[in-house]
Amino acid sequence: MLKKRKYVFAVVVLAILVFSLLAYQNLSVPHKNLYEITASFDPAQKTITAVQKTVYVNTSGRSLKEVIFHIYPNAFRDEKTAPFFPSEFSKAYPSGFSPGGIDIQWVKVGGRSIPFTIEGRDKTILKVDLLKPLKSGRSIAVFMSYTIKIPPSEGRFGHGKYTYNITNWYPIACVYDEKGWHKDAYWILGDPFYSDVGDYRVSIKTPASFIVASTGDIKKEAVRGGYKTWSIVAKNVRDFAMVVSDKFKIASDKVNGITVYSYYFSEDEFGKRALRYGRDALKFFSDYIGPYPYHQFSVVQADFYVGGMEYPNLVMIDKGLYTKSNVFNMEYVIAHETAHQWWYGVVGNDEVNEAWLDEGLTEYSTIMYLEGYYGKSVADNVFSKAIEKPFEEFMASSKDTNTLKPLSQFKGWEDYTNLTYNKGAVMYSHLRKLVGDKVFNQILRKYYNDYKYKNATTQNLIDVATQVYGKDLGGFFQEWLY
Incomplete structure (x- = not known):
């Protein structure tokens, strides 16, 4: 246990030093936000420890005195704010409720600690007060350190017997549009998300036996001392999600130059069916609507009781659909979630107010x-x-x-x-x-x-x-x- 803590601390310190050298403030940059995250996943403790650099670009047309982030994991701290109806709790928490959440250790700009507050009815809003106003068209590098507790929930965010669903997990900048900051809560109904496209560079350290299915392209896998570090790059995506498991099997195929993956833990027959359905759906929508603009697409079987859920380059599918009696439902759900790659993933919208x-x-x-x-x-x-x-x-x-x-x-x-x-x-x-x-x-x-x-x-x-x-x-x- 002591060795693990020292290793995580060393990774965090190194990340801070590297990020500090790259920090810049009030510079002209492209319109997209950039997220660089160095994280360590501990399945024994059910935690993620991370340091994050966010290069936030002010496209609002006015000067901003603060930058506001969603910190969605905090919705899982309390039964009263967990995003499930009471009638769903036995499915969402089959082993009983236990809290999750995110603890922000510090926030820095230009090497200096700056004030921040956590707000909202479910404490899912992080407001960072800037040292000086950020002019429109300029950017600022915001650094933060945090620890996430993954709850025993079989919803979007949590873990079950087979998978850790690590989605809507990191601080992500709220959208600022003509209505101002969108500081929406993590509502029970629908997909309560609204985000801008950005670029991501994520490094996640896991025990070597674990496999990461994620948004973006896995550029490198490095094994050292019983741990594996996954280096991932994702461009032009409006979120970054991972499903992590030490039980995954993987099947893959190609269509239109895109690599399609099926991550699964059921029988091979159903994992390969999921691959075929994902491949066919990707081809149909690419031909009918317009080309899928990324290099890979992953269909992931998960401890997820709600059917299916879309994230950029990745869809989570309920493990219960991987059976003979559910093959049509499996295909329908996979096709639906794949279509979301076009409608939500590439073409975004305010899912809170225009679902x-x-x-x-x-x-x-x-x-x-x-x-x-x-x-x-x-x-x-x-x-x-x-x-x-x-x-x-x-x-x-x-x-x-x-x-x-x-x-x-x-x-x-x-x-x-x-x-x-x-x-x-x-x-x-x-x-x-x-x-x-x-x-x-x-x-x-x-x-x-x-x-x-x-x-x-x-x-x-x-x-x-x-x-x-x-x-x-x-x-x-x-x-x-x-």
């Missing part, structure tokens, strides 16, 4: 995938039974059918699912019938190309659709969304 924008388009894109591989009759049958019928039943009994509202205003999963996934997909089906297959495809391709690596809004989508169709579609969207 329908990526979910509705992703759900209908999944139907298009089924149509592409299995024919229109199969796709229409799935659409009718799984999307259209539940939506119509919901609409017949619901008084509030407004789609454009923040996550805090949805009543529960039925409400959220029908008004973001199902209603969005039904709307796209009607839009496709209205404008025709060719124009519909042109709308999606232009929307993808125009907002690649940007954050889009509902109005941006309406403007693109109107421009491609040649007629005002504002009324069509207005009727469906409100």
Whole structure:
């Protein structure tokens, strides 16, 4: 135990020295934020110890006195703020609740410690007070040290019997747009995230027996003294996620020059099925919407009870889907999460206030995938039974059918699912019938190309659709969304 602590301390000190030499403040730089993280993962203690350098670029158009970060792990400190409904707790915490969280040891700029506060209803906001105002168009290097406790949760962030799901784990800069800082809580419903594209350089040290599936390209693996250090680079991504396990098997294939990986711990039959579904979905969406712009894509079986979850270059899939009785559900979920690489990953949006924008388009894109591989009759049958019928039943009994509202205003999963996934997909089906297959495809391709690596809004989508169709579609969207 003493040796481990000394090793971690040495890594942290070295990282501080290296980062300090690279620090700069108020310099003109490209518009993207840069995250450099040196971390050590300890499965025995269920912790991650890290030093992080964030080069934050002020694109706000005004001077800023502070930089604000999300620190999502703190939502898992308390049962009252953990992002699960009470009815889900037995699935989220099958071994019982135990807290997770992130402890910030210090924050520095230019070698000097600076004040910071932790705020928000779930303590997931880190406000860093700058030593002097940061002018628009300039950048600042913010250094911080922290320790993360990984909870025994089988949700996005936590660990189970097979995997450590290390997602939404590090301090990530809040979006600053025309509304100011977006300091949203980690809401129970939906995917409560909104982030800008950035570049990442991550070094993660694990015991040598562990395998890391991650966002980005693994550039180097170095083994020393029973530990392995993974050096990872990810460019033009809006988040960085890892799933770590000492039980992973790996299968891989290539499509359109992209390496597709399947990380799994079930029987080979299902791990290879997952690989095929991921490969097929990646090819379909690349051909139909626009090229996948990264080098790799990973489909990862995980201790994750919610079905599937998307992150850049990586999707987590519920281990329970890797069975004979669930192969169709496995394919559907993998295709859906793969579509998110286009709608959320490359074309971003505010998932807190406009959740329908990526979910509705992703759900209908999944139907298009089924149509592409299995024919229109199969796709229409799935659409009718799984999307259209539940939506119509919901609409017949619901008084509030407004789609454009923040996550805090949805009543529960039925409400959220029908008004973001199902209603969005039904709307796209009607839009496709209205404008025709060719124009519909042109709308999606232009929307993808125009907002690649940007954050889009509902109005941006309406403007693109109107421009491609040649007629005002504002009324069509207005009727469906409100």
